[in-house]
Amino acid sequence: xxxxxxxxxxxxxxxxxxxxxxxxxxxxxxxxxxxxxxxxxxxxxxxxxxxxxxxxxxxxxxxxxxxxxxxxxxxxxxxxxxxxxxxxxxxxxxxxxxxxxxxxxxxxxxxxxxxxxxxxxxxxxxxxxxxxxxxxxx
Numbered sequence: 001x002x003x004x005x006x007x008x009x010x011x012x013x014x015x016x017x018x019x020x021x022x023x024x025x026x027x028x029x030x031x032x033x034x035x036x037x038x039x040x041x042x043x044x045x046x047x048x049x050x051x052x053x054x055x056x057x058x059x060x061x062x063x064x065x066x067x068x069x070x071x072x073x074x075x076x077x078x079x080x081x082x083x084x085x086x087x088x089x090x091x092x093x094x095x096x097x098x099x100x101x102x103x104x105x106x107x108x109x110x111x112x113x114x115x116x117x118x119x120x121x122x123x124x125x126x127x128x129x130x131x132x133x134x135x136x137x138x
Contacts, residue, residue: 012125019076019124022069026054027117029066030087034094044092051088054081073124083119086112 005024009017033042033050053063058081062068073079090112100106127138 015076016124018069019073020121022066022073023079023117023120023124025066026070026084027087027120030091031113034091042095044095047088047092047095050091051085054084054088077123079120079123083116087116087120090116 006021009020012020030050033039033046053067056063057067057071058074060071060075062071090109093109093112097109100109122138127135131138
């Protein structure tokens with residue numbers, strides 16, 4: 001799916017690259033639930049089950065090999081579950097809404113489906129050692 005994304009990971013260590021790929025795969029699979037070929041069959045309950053799977057991964061209990069890749073990433077880096085949950089909430093928005101009428105609505109959607117990726121990947125990519133400010137701002 002993401003040729004330029006892959007090229008960017010070539011600038012990382014092999015461990016970082018594999019972990020970023022694992023995050024990307026989870027994000028891609030999550031997005032495919034509401035934008036993929038079976039999107040018309042996805043219900044809020046299906047997203048509830050996807051979130052249960054996510055929680056299982058964070059507890060070290062993957063369902064399949066692709067989940068195991070993210071579980072391995074979680075064992076290596078201090079990722080927080082909330083950005084992953086927030087992305088699932090963005091997918092819930094896709095189930096019921098296709099147009100945003102205010103900037104605040106659009107901002108919330110953009111955070112959930114894209115901004116969350118930055119929060120997921122930042123612990124793996126790290127912060128420039130010369131940065132001395134609060135990491136929360138990053």
